[in-house]
Amino acid sequence: MFKEPTNKSKVFIHITLIIGAIAMITPFIWMILTSGKTQAESTMIPPQIFPENFQWENYKNVWGALPFIKFYWNTGVMIAGRVLFSTLFSAMAAFAVAKLEFPGKNIFFMLVLTQMMIPAQIFITPQYLLVQNMGLLNTTTALIIPGIVSAFGTFLLRQFFLQLPDDMMEAAKVDGASIGEIFFKIYLPLARSGLVSLGIFTALFAYKDLMWPLIANISQDKMSLSAGITTLQGQFTTNYPELMAGSVISIAPMVILYIIFQKQFIEGIASTGGK
């Protein structure tokens, strides 16, 4: 299949891919177009595609109605906290599992595998009660807590460490380095691509997480973006231009990051799956 396709089949491939691409992107375009319409324009039959004058007013109204700056901040803190803790802790555990021999290792790795197979909803009520008992509901810390360690991350990084040769360890040991030093100075830097993949994966899913932020933080100024915009519907029930403006505001930062770092994003995600 790596031979050059014929021109005819090329046309066919492009047509198929373009139809798919249109289906993928139309909702986003429609979101942006609607966000610029007046309410009258948005409810025309048949629909009017482009707004007469782009209504920046809608953005102003939504921005004023919801504390978006706080949503951004809370989401940022949540992502930073989860990425930082879970990649570091996962890397440590993954290294131990991949490169060290010690009693209890296999049991630990079994725990990791079991956790990965169980759907997250089973943890969520006890986690909620835990955070409640700690008096941490309605705080940005609450957003981070469930993502502080990652079984998946441990599993993923283990694969990376397994691919690295053992003899570096032996050589460093002869030089008198402790295992801690060996991990931080030699192996961790070599696993950088794995860490980046895990970081992107963690960040993306933290940003998309809805149920936990929804239950843990009920005051608006402690909500994450994804939970925060669900409150839009209550406020602007049928004012779709403003609802769409809110949606644009909420997805814009991630989409911009994605477009800038698309290669890292896609490769990072690709390396988290399969095998």
Add this chain to the structure above:
Amino acid sequence: MKKENWKKIFSAFLLSLSLFLVGCNNGEETSKQAEITYSIWDPVQLPGMQAVAKVFNEQQDDVHVNVEVTPWEQYWTKLESSAKGGKMPDIFWMHSNEIAKYSEGQVLMDLSEVIETSDEIDFSLFPEELVELYTDGDEQLGIPKDYSTIGLWYNKDLFDQAGIDYPDETWTWDTLLDAAIELTDQEKGIYGFLAPLNREEGYHNFIYQNGGEVLSDDKKQSGFRNPATVEAVQWYVDLSIKYGVSPTAGEFSDNSDMSYFQAGRAAMSLFGSWMTAEIASNENSNEFADVAVLPAGEERASIFNGLANSISADTPHPEAAIEFLEFLSSEEGMILQGKEGGAIPALKGADVSFTEAYPQFNTEVFIEQMDYREIKPYSKYTVRWEYEENDDLIPVFFGDVTVEEVSEQLADNVERILETE
């Protein structure tokens, strides 16, 4: 040692530490005062509560009350977690839907002794159903703050235009329906009546007027096994489905009943007494609206309910909180509350302060209806069976099935909850 004990020792330690620090502090003014928080959920009633707190704060120097509003959606989650963390507000509102849970959790102060010894509180002047609602065994866990009944609000302009007499105590279901048909003007988008899927300000009133019930007296059975209940709800649903004098459930998802009424697009609607402030705050509805007693069915009835003020069992300032509660429940406090027009004070005699706040409306009807009041149905897990009832009635209000067709299933679902109580 149990966790609780550690907590106590730790807080005792902190307390003595803070006392020590305060002692060193050459007696600044604030240090003598106990700061207490009064937590409420209704922003409409904030002025009334603030008025009471203000007078109380000015009358004495020992206690300072701060009023704090948390919207209903968050209020209970917040109260629950603060109760678990031992950081409840000192004094706060309690609701009939939630009291069972809090009384079981023993997080509320037993007020029976306070009531017995107080000179300020005369408990015989509070509606007995409400007193009972906030009682658990021999413990009194809240003092009624206000009560509410439901009124038939109408748009005088629309009645004048149609040349129909305003609703009054002679009205029956038939009068209501006839007038609603007459007043409906589909071209102008005007409806004669508003019949949304709403219990307290909707079909529950009609159930009791028809001699039906929502729950059996022993709270073991659903009233939907009673034909009178089914008949009343069907009659109510037919207002939108069969007669078209009310918007449909679909239309209500776009506009609330209040927005229909305030926009002048509805001639009549049921609203609770607590909505009076909302109707008065809109200059159109303030002008054209008035209120009458609910129409009579087989009998007269209006759903009635009321909030209570409760005190946290482990407030660090029990005396201060009790002092404020006494003031809230005194005649003076009740009148201060009523004058702002947020809610009808629970104390007999003080309730007229509410009606006096609204000379433009015939709000006396809310007090009048206390003669045939019907307490808002409740059991231990009210929220849960209300959800089942609501869920099963949704397709009915969309006209897909009749009440009779779902009543069996609805009753089963409600009783499955009641069984767990």
Add this chain to the structure above:
Amino acid sequence: MSIQSRAKSKNISHGNREKRSMMFWGWMLIAPTLIGLLILNIIPVIQTLIMSFQNVSTFGESTWVFFDNYKRLFEDPKFWLSLKNTLLYGIIQVPITVALSTLAAVLLNQKIKGVEVYRVIYFLPMIAAPAAVAMVWRWMYSSDYGLINSFLKFLGFSGNIEWLYNPQVVIWSLIIVGIWSNVGYNMILLLSGLQEIPKSYYEAADLDGAGTVQQFFKITLPLLTPQLFFVLVTSIISAFQVFDLIFVMFEATNPALSKVQSLVYQFYNETFILDDKGYGAAIVIILVVLIMIVTVIQLIGQKKWVNYD
């Protein structure tokens, strides 16, 4: 003691020290994750299991009700509907998504221009917050003003489909959005699998005169099975957990909600809205058992079709 044996014992003690240091570092390095997993995951699993046998009281003591929650569940028509919706969603959404993402991955693996642009666009739905996604779809599904009905009308259909209210249709509305959201992610995973297939296989097939279609079924598909298997397993697990889209697209008063609500939605509602944590726990236990069964079946079944070479 001879010199030899002293050297030996030194060696042993050296080995012991190394072993001990290994053990020390091993435990140190896994400690945060181990403690975190225990507190946040392992103990909660046990707690949830216990709660499912209890009437959970918010403040006071929870009481044991043993199988009452489960009994109530099996009598609850809403539970059976949720179960049916969840299964239906998974069984329809996953195969279509996997088929479409395989198609997209194979096409993108060709030597054509603009591969990167396509890749970026196909992956875009994965980047957006589910609440925003659900909101725009809700708007496009609007029966009067929605883009989809207008488009259908433009194509000559009647275009009066009540995507969000018709009980017969709602599950399909959800499935469509589910497919749209997941195609890009699976495509990326499959594409990386395709890129690992050695070119020489195709060159050899060319020499044998095998056509494109033949090559797809003889080479591409068999060699892609490990990735396909992974994608299938994870897709089914996540499809059975569908919640976000339902939560945002269908409001609580929607009469068709019961025809689209999933087990996780019902769990959320019972646990956090109605505060019936024991009943909610029973629902989630059923969900876990369901997912386990399906996963185990797949693990057993994979031997028949997955090709690990």
